[in-house]
Amino acid sequence: MTEIAHAIRLGVNIDHVATVRNARGSAYPDPLRAALLAEEAGADGITAHLREDRRHIRDADIDALMAGLTRPLNLEMAATAEMQAIALRHKPHAVCLVPEKREERTTEGGLDVARDENRLGHFIAPLREAGSRVSMFIAPDARQIEASARIGAAVVELHTGAYCDFHAEGRFAERDSELEALRRAAALAHSLGLEVHAGHGLTYDTVTPIAAIAEVKELNIGHFLIAEAIFRGLGPAIAEMRRLMDLARSA
Ligand code: PXP
Numbered sequence: 552m553t554e555i556a557h558a559i560r561l562g563v564n565i566d567h568v569a570t571v572r573n574a575r576g577s578a579y580p581d582p583l584r585a586a587l588l589a590e591e592a593g594a595d596g597i598t599a600h601l602r603e604d605r606r607h608i609r610d611a612d613i614d615a616l617m618a619g620l621t622r623p624l625n626l627e628m629a630a631t632a633e634m635q636a637i638a639l640r641h642k643p644h645a646v647c648l649v650p651e652k653r654e655e656r657t658t659e660g661g662l663d664v665a666r667d668e669n670r671l672g673h674f675i676a677p678l679r680e681a682g683s684r685v686s687m688f689i690a691p692d693a694r695q696i697e698a699s700a701r702i703g704a705a706v707v708e709l710h711t712g713a714y715c716d717f718h719a720e721g722r723f724a725e726r727d728s729e730l731e732a733l734r735r736a737a738a739l740a741h742s743l744g745l746e747v748h749a750g751h752g753l754t755y756d757t758v759t760p761i762a763a764i765a766e767v768k769e770l771n772i773g774h775f776l777i778a779e780a781i782f783r784g785l786g787p788a789i790a791e792m793r794r795l796m797d798l799a800r801s802a
Pocket of ligand 1: 564566600627647649688708749750751752753771772773774775
């Protein structure tokens with residue numbers, strides 16, 4: 552595996568390659584082929600969310616990604632017994648726990664680690680023992696960060712969805728206060744010994760202030776990159792995101 556030298560890593564989420572495939576019930580486009588292209592274009596890792604309803608990524612995709620990737624796989628999943636068994640079978644580099652509601656279009660909020668602390672602590676223990684780096688996908692909220700640290704998670708992934716939505720809606724004062732919350736959350740998580748990641752909804756227009764947060768070590772980005780690939784191709788779409796992240800970090 553190539554040594555990873557980037558100050559901030561880019562995890563490319565390839566779920567929506569599978570969405571396009573499933574729309575026609577065809578065998579293409581192949582998520583593994585997209586993932587290998589993403590690796591060539593500057594992705595440090597590949598992210599895939601195996602949802603309970605298998606609406607995009609399917610079990611066979613996880614088999615193929617585990618067998619074919621040259622960079623680490625970050626498996627996003629709900630904290631259910633079924634998903635735990637799948638993760639323990641594959642032992643991916645990373646497991647990111649996300650809340651999941653059947654009716655939602657995408658992951659809408661963060662995980663309520665504070666409310667579910669005891670159960671989640673027991674849930675992640677075997678995953679940690681199996682060698683997966685466990686991450687909690689949470690809102691930038693001190694209670695959730697502190698609970699994540701208490702249960703022994705290695706990573707928190709801060710939900711950037713609200714920040715991105717405020718930006719898209721032109722609600723700039725709210726966007727800026729959400730950005731401030733993300734900055735404070737990153738500093739708190741880092742001070743508690745957690746590695747800090749961020750993601751959800753990021754685009755070329757919103758990535759720079761997030762990539763500039765010194766404590767953030769990884770961004771996971773999917774939907775925008777797959778959408779942008781329609782216009783410029785997947786490799787160039789990812790390479791531009793990589794460039795913006797590196798620029799934000801060097802500024
Ligand atoms: N991080 C997590 C935990 C997610 O659930 C998702 C969406 O699957 C992403 C990042 C990527 O979000 P987007 O596809 O909006 O870039």
